[in-house]
Amino acid sequence: MKIYIRNIVLLSIAISFALLYSCKKDDEDNTPPVHETTPYNFVVPQGFPTNLNIPTDNPITMEGVELGRYLFYDGRLSGRDDADSLMSCATCHLQSAAFEIGPNHPKYTDGHPYGLTGIKTPHFPLPLFNLVWNNEGYLWNGFISKENTALGIPSYGIPAEPQYHLTNIESLVWMGIVAKHEIHGTIEMTERMIRSIDMYPPLFEKAFGDRQINIDRISKSIAQFIRTITSSDSKFDKYLRGEENLSPAENRGYVLFQTEEGADCFHCHGSLGNPLMTTNQFYNNAKDTVFDDPRDRYGVTKNPIDHGAYKATTLRNIELTGPYMHDGRFKTLDEVIDFYSEGLVYSEYAHPLMEKLRPPYGRGAELNPGQKADLKAFLLSLTDETLLTKEEYSNPF
Ligand code: HEC
Ligand code: HEC
Incomplete structure (x- = not known):
């Protein structure tokens, strides 16, 4: 089976090269299209610090923010689409409550949310604004931070694999997806669901250059959107x-x-x-x-x-x-x-x-x-x- 797959891979690489070569021959000047995104113009409000927490591998772009905003609000991020199983970031982070739950939530009336399986979150929520200025660690205890070298959290169902880093807002996206007191889904279910929704492939293409949809891109775009949420006008x-x-x-x-x-x-x-x-x-x-x-x-x-x-x-x-x-x-x-x-x-x-x-x-x-x-x-x-x-x-x- 392994050998069979490897042969297919080799064959497709060979075909790609052949195609590439034939195209080149047809039109020597045809340089591959460059994927262009529009940098997000982040304006630091008067008197605010200029030390922004934006990882070098995830700069904020207009296209990334547009995609991230849809995903942030899309209940199908749970990987399910029946009405009872919808849950997104906005379920617990409401704009009307400064992106927290607040005391007036229609469902979590005591301000303490629970996940799709009914398990309450270990702590009360935190608001999502001005997080781009937080360089000291996210969550009530700062566990998610640039200094964190720990891999995985077995009790959350998070595998100890390097791609699941626990260092920044990106990590909190897929943590929310797998955590048993939040969405309690799997990364595969979420990827499959988002891939199946017609509006998304073009949005991923605009943001990342092609239509591939995976958890890395989902979390990067949501993190970009969250970094744009600022409060400086009280x-x-x-x-x-x-x-x-x-x-x-x-x-x-x-x-x-x-x-x-x-x-x-x-x-x-x-x-x-x-x-x-x-x-x-x-x-x-x-x-x-x-x-x-x-x-x-x-x-x-x-x-x-x-x-x-x-x-x-x-x-x-x-x-x-x-x-x-x-x-x-x-x-x-x-x-x-x-x-x-x-x-x-x-x-x-x-x-x-x-x-x-x-x-x-x-x-x-x-x-x-x-x-x-x-x-x-x-x-x-x-x-x-x-x-x-x-x-x-x-x-x-
Ligand atoms: C079921 C409710 C719930 C859902 C759904 C949820 N969150 Fe949260 N969120 C929380 C709670 C509770 C905390 C505080 C957790 C703690 O520190 O113990 C939190 C904290 C955070 C923080 C840290 C803020 C800070 O100042 O440190 C970020 C960032 C965040 N959530 C992003 C997200 C994203 C992105 C999603 C969607 C993928 C999401 N959350 C979905 C309840 C939720
Ligand atoms: C020694 C540091 C310190 C001082 C001084 C301090 N606080 Fe706090 N404050 C904290 C910490 C830490 C928390 C969160 C504690 C927790 O959640 O268990 C907090 C939480 C709060 C909260 C709740 C925040 C939330 O989102 O739930 C309010 C409101 C608050 N403080 C107001 C004040 C006011 C008003 C004063 C002055 C009278 C004050 N604090 C003095 C450290 C401090």
Whole structure:
């Protein structure tokens, strides 16, 4: 059988050469068509970092983004096409909720999604915007990062093979396809399904030069689309650009956010000089005394200081992405503010930047009701309507 296949391969190579040669003879100047794509003009918003996480083997092109947008929203990415088995990235990453689930999802009403087999995701979702500025690792624990040399995750059904790298947004595409708490399909099923849909071969040809459809191209194009999703147009951004004023309450909240004497949030969540509103780093923010989640930052680094540590997520669009924390323990922003005000609990793993654990405090920033309202007003000024309504990010079907 093997020899038979090899002969066929050799034969077809020979035929290809013969054809190529005969064409050449007919028309000596006939150079093979060059595949041309249009580079995506990524505009770095004023004041944003210029260090973009775009892998050299997957530059962003207009054609790649167009294809990726369709795939991101296409429920048949699950590899099935019956109504009950449709699932795409947009099932759990909704534009109306800053590409998160949010508290108002029609199906996942508690904000905690589950996959096609009904198994809940180990953590609550993360929003998908400004990810092109994340060079520190994706997911709550940063497992997917450029430094990651691990191959495969048997518990996810992900084979330990080099082509299934675990280093960037591309990896999260096929992880979503095979993970048992998400699509729980197979790469083959998804490839077969996408190949069978008439609209796709021409789109793959535009993006990649020929009609071949495979998981590498599926994940590259979706990753390109995700890298174009940016948020830089909240009221706070307009204030920083000198286009709009903050209200007195928002302004007071900003000062609280931004000062150590105040609520002391900026060390981990950015702001002055860091418009991402996250450092993209991992901290234990003093919620617990017992740490037994195998998917915390310690699960990745095995460094004892990382027990109970997670990504300090961006606070942009935070109004829309509750419930809060990796385990969704706080339903509202008021609960989060109460926690940072008087709910901190000491453990030896609490990060040193949780300064309000130290005397004369101990329980938190101890804000009065007026200060809590001000801090909340500031957090609400981080909502970006442009992100929520921008046509280029929306469902193209
Ligand atoms: C069933 C719901 C679900 C589906 C479907 C889903 N995701 Fe997610 N996504 C999540 C959850 C939950 C997380 C957070 C996981 C964690 O860190 O533990 C996440 C995290 C991510 C992140 C990391 C964001 C960051 O800031 O680190 C990316 C990127 C992502 N998803 C992309 C995708 C893509 C691409 C698809 C489609 C192939 C997809 N997701 C489908 C639930 C889902
Ligand atoms: C020592 C670093 C640190 C400081 C200081 C800090 N945070 Fe956080 N914050 C985190 C981490 C880490 C998380 C995620 C923890 C988790 O999911 O378990 C988080 C989560 C949050 C969330 C929920 C995010 C989400 O997507 O669910 C909000 C809201 C928040 N912080 C607001 C604040 C505010 C307001 C302050 C100031 C009062 C503050 N933080 C101070 C590290 C910090």
